[in-house]
Amino acid sequence: MVSFNQQPLAGAVHIRLVGLGKQYPGRERTVHALRDINLEIRRGEVFGIIGRSGAGKSSLLRSLNRLEQPSNGQVLIDGEDIAGYDTAQLARQRQRTGMIFQHFNLMSVKTVGENIGLPLKLAGIGRAERERRVSEMLQLVGLEDKRDAFPAQLSGGQKQRVGIARALVLQPDLLLCDEATSALDPQSTQSILALLRDINRRLNLTIVLITHEMEVIRELCDRVVVLEAGEVVEQGEVWRVFGCPCHEVTRTLLRTLHPGGAHDLAPASAGDWLLDLHYTGARGQAPELSAISAALGYPTHLVQANIERIQGRILGRLRVRVEAPEQVCAQVLQQARTVADSVERVAARA
Template sequence: MITLQNVRKDYLVEKKSITALKKIDLTIERGEVFGIIGHSGAGKSTLIRCINLLEKPTMGSIIVDGQDLTRLSPSQLQTARREIGMIFQHFNLLSSATIYENIAFPLRLSKRSKSEIDKKVRDLLELVGLADHAKKYPAQLSGGQKQRVGIARALANDPKVLLCDEATSALDPMTTQSILKLLSDINKKLGLTIVLITHEMHVIREICDRVGVIDGGEIVELGPVAEVFLNPKQSITQEFVEQVSDFDFPEELLEQYKKMPAPERACHQVVQVSFLGDTTFQPVLFQVLQSLPVQFNILHGTINRIKDTPFGRLVLEITGEPDDARDAVKHLQERGLRVEVLL
């Protein structure tokens, strides 16, 4: 659906060339919710604005639904952009126009008939939960309601792609949750491809299918959200994961085991087990107990969700002969669990 090939973006600042994006190669599949996360200045805003050519790349190709936008004439690009909606952090609504008129604005630019506009605006107001607010002005709405207007306006021309530029960072946590749910519902109902940028990992965890981590103008880590979340490879990714980690294992427990005499400690192994998807609710520990003479003691654990996928972590004490404990770890791994030996 969206392919970026060898995309680079340079800016000239005080006669010096500053590189914002370095050789970005990225493919976003049709119908997926793709997140781009990075710190301020990492290049994420530049990247998302390159997708609809609000920022023209210095080099490289931007292909959206089979069209290379970098090769289009200004009039062709204007037509192509109608299939790429965009919502912004600070809403960008027309303050002197009603909610109805804000949503109708792109439809009027497309020269739709009055009846078409009226039907479309009312359908969109219904979709975003603002059917009773058509005659109000932006100043009369809350931040979350303004963003819903922004979403409705972005959907006015039936785009195939929706770009979200820090769409929830100006909102409180409860409102953020409602906007993310709305975007998820829109993705499912309309089959819309959504690309969002954020500096908040909980946004990625809540709504995205895949994520790209950007740092210094480069994508440094890329993959399904669950995989990146449970097995971050880069230190910056680990930073973001720690933002939302509710797994705070008490280190003093490990210290207690370290103080055991060596012969006794040899029969006590402490491991961290990560599980994802269907294995979350399977009796895996019970199955291992049936096949090996070991005991499990759950020291710490959580179960949560990444989008629609359940995941969790357990810290287990495995008590038994060293060979049996090693076999228990192997059995857990063979059942699709990630096992890290802590002690």
């Protein structure tokens, strides 16, 4: 059984970024890809990085193994600043850092086994040990029967499994994922997410990923940071950021989870009106229509529901139609706040 990364410091700070900045010289002006980034990533967690195109996600991820050299600030891994590492120190650090890519980056002329074993060969590890570790990785990713196949004979999901096995074969304690599921169909994406989740739990592996797929963050990550124009605009546990996004950029990104949006449905009669009941996970409340109707004290009908569970917390919104006279509106709103985290009255569309 693979167990190369059992650390006693699970939950301790693994990576700390202090005042991290990255600038690129331009013809007319300097481009600031990253500005004063301050973050902590805990050992053994799955940490997501999101943002719009050009927000600095790739620059931040690539700073963690110095594929991008920071212009200023510190990248502290286990307390050591890798920004100042020389070539030999950096080579050793990169052996402890695996990376998987959107388009797999496999060598087409080499078999699956040879692709996985290549980092071991480059590291000077002997044939017998290489064979043992390759077999171990093939078992981990469920490709024991594909050892002698070539990449062209594999599906997209299988290619990414090879990429994951190759990234883990040097037994790293950090795995960086650069849009690892973006080139995959939905079924393969779910399979890869399940594999990464299993690897994270079994190996106590810290995973840092960038993605434009909010579903990946929702299903895989423990915490998330939102970047905009190279700056951190929001960060926290996934349920908290998704349940009550504070920044407009975050709200824009999260709309992709529910592209249909809300429909302003008109009440059935002139005496009825609409309420949106919001659940952010903050108080751990779960929507129950019978309890809502009892609390409001008037007949209440479900119009629309958009509810999901993230990290064990209920998040989302219920839109309900209330049969109540206008003069009790303030009272009903007050009662509604006892059964939801926040409440707003919705203007019905004519």
